[in-house]
Amino acid sequence: MGAAADLSVTDAMTAGGHEQVVFVADAAVGLRAIIAVHSTALGPSLGGIRFWQYPTERDALVDVLRLSEAMSLKAAAAGLHQGGGKAVVLWDDQHRFRSEAFLRVLGRAIDELGGRYIAAEDVGATPADMNGLALETPWVTGVDGPGGSGDPSPVTAVGVLAAMRAAAKEVDGEPLLNGRRIVVQGAGHVGTHLVELLVDAGASVGVADIDADRVDALVRAHGVDLVAVETVLEEECDILAPCALGGAVTVETVPRLRCRAIVGAANNQLADSSVDDALVARGIVYAPDFVANAGGIINIAEEFVGYNPRRALTRAAEIEHTTARVFALARELGVAPGRAAETMARRRMAEEGGGRRWRPGDPAAWTRGEPLRTLRPGVAPAKAV
Numbered sequence: 001m002g003a004a005a006d007l008s009v010t011d012a013m014t015a016g017g018h019e020q021v022v023f024v025a026d027a028a029v030g031l032r033a034i035i036a037v038h039s040t041a042l043g044p045s046l047g048g049i050r051f052w053q054y055p056t057e058r059d060a061l062v063d064v065l066r067l068s069e070a071m072s073l074k075a076a077a078a079g080l081h082q083g084g085g086k087a088v089v090l091w092d093d094q095h096r097f098r099s100e101a102f103l104r105v106l107g108r109a110i111d112e113l114g115g116r117y118i119a120a121e122d123v124g125a126t127p128a129d130m131n132g133l134a135l136e137t138p139w140v141t142g143v144d145g146p147g148g149s150g151d152p153s154p155v156t157a158v159g160v161l162a163a164m165r166a167a168a169k170e171v172d173g174e175p176l177l178n179g180r181r182i183v184v185q186g187a188g189h190v191g192t193h194l195v196e197l198l199v200d201a202g203a204s205v206g207v208a209d210i211d212a213d214r215v216d217a218l219v220r221a222h223g224v225d226l227v228a229v230e231t232v233l234e235e236e237c238d239i240l241a242p243c244a245l246g247g248a249v250t251v252e253t254v255p256r257l258r259c260r261a262i263v264g265a266a267n268n269q270l271a272d273s274s275v276d277d278a279l280v281a282r283g284i285v286y287a288p289d290f291v292a293n294a295g296g297i298i299n300i301a302e303e304f305v306g307y308n309p310r311r312a313l314t315r316a317a318e319i320e321h322t323t324a325r326v327f328a329l330a331r332e333l334g335v336a337p338g339r340a341a342e343t344m345a346r347r348r349m350a351e352e353g354g355g356r357r358w359r360p361g362d363p364a365a366w367t368r369g370e371p372l373r374t375l376r377p378g379v380a381p382a383k384a385v
């Protein structure tokens with residue numbers, strides 16, 4: 001018996017509304033994984049595979065249940081015809097090599113779900129992993145090759161910019177970023193693209209990153225200001241954009257904030273849901289992270305209909321309207337925006353999904369009635385890892 005003995009899996013699934021949890025183990029290749037399908041009400045579930053050193057199997061289970069539910073909400077809020085799923089691999093050493101045999105076993109387990117779970121990259125995963133899975137299953141995105149959607153960061157940045165426009169309008173009635181002061185925490189993949197878009201939009205931009213070289217490059221290329229990592233949250237600005245790690249804003253930091261809105265790419269920007277209420281109390285507009293950063297998942301979803309970067313960017317720009325709808329619902333319900341976004345997503349799953357469970361062979365909304373498999377050119381079989 002593992003450490004999950006004290007946790008009833010079906011109780012946890014019932015509480016979270018999860019449809020299916022699959023445990024996968026293979027001693028020969030050293031694989032231990034859990035795949036969680038939270039919901040297929042709106043279509044096949046999509047979500048990344050996380051390779052992580054979990055202290056116990058229980059931690060892995062709790063994580064995969066939480067993350068798969070979050071994927072359902074993100075997809076539903078973004079208006080996509082897909083559900084939420086996630087896989088975690090209990091991985092003891094981030095430097096351990098993943099053999100083709102290992103990836104094939106995991107790929108077969110995903111294949112057995114017949115499309116109910118479609119894999120993507122998450123923490124610790126690489127395009128090479130996706131290529132290895134694709135040797136066994138077509139139910140994998142982010143494959144390096146024809147039909148793949150590639151780096152999602154530019155599309156994510158466009159979505160964050162769109163959410164910023166909605167937040168600017170919420171703050172003072174104009175969806176314009178020209179002349180506004182915007183401070184970006186984290187000049188990584190998304191942050192760098194975002195800074196470029198903001199400079200083009202005429203904003204005054206400040207950037208903080210623990211990697212000084214990344215900020216230097218942006219200062220030199222675009223004339224943006226360097227902001228100290230230690231005080232970035234206290235910078236006076238119109239919009240603060242957390243684009244580094246999760247948990248940037250805590251109940252302790254809220255009183256020190258000097259921004260009018262928070263809109264960024266990072267997942268789980270608020271340390272917990274009470275921060276959302278604390279921001280409302282301070283009159284700071286918060287664009288829920290899973291709405292603002294949905295460009296990444298929108299980009300991947302485009303793979304299913306034949307990847308077209310221009311269409312992905314257009315759909316990401318629609319995040320402006322989605323964010324505005326969240327703010328309007330928050331006002332109507334008298335709740336914080338995070339809760340309004342969740343309500344919006346759950347309503348769509350209930351009303352449009354109507355308790356459906358997607359089965360292998362069922363058409364998906366994006367296939368216009370065709371079986372899913374025929375619309376995935378270039379996905380399988382991929383090149384060997």
Ligand code: NAI
Nearest residue numbers: 152153156186187188189190209210243244265266267296
């Ligand atoms: P990244 O790893 O390329 O960039 C993160 C940057 O943050 C790095 O430059 C790092 O040095 C910096 N950083 C870390 N700690 C910091 C701190 N305390 N202060 C200032 N800077 C710090 O990651 P990426 O891809 O740009 O993603 C950023 C965030 O957005 C992550 O939380 C990610 O989960 C989330 N996200 C990314 C998507 C994408 O398309 N790449 C899609 C949806 C969410």
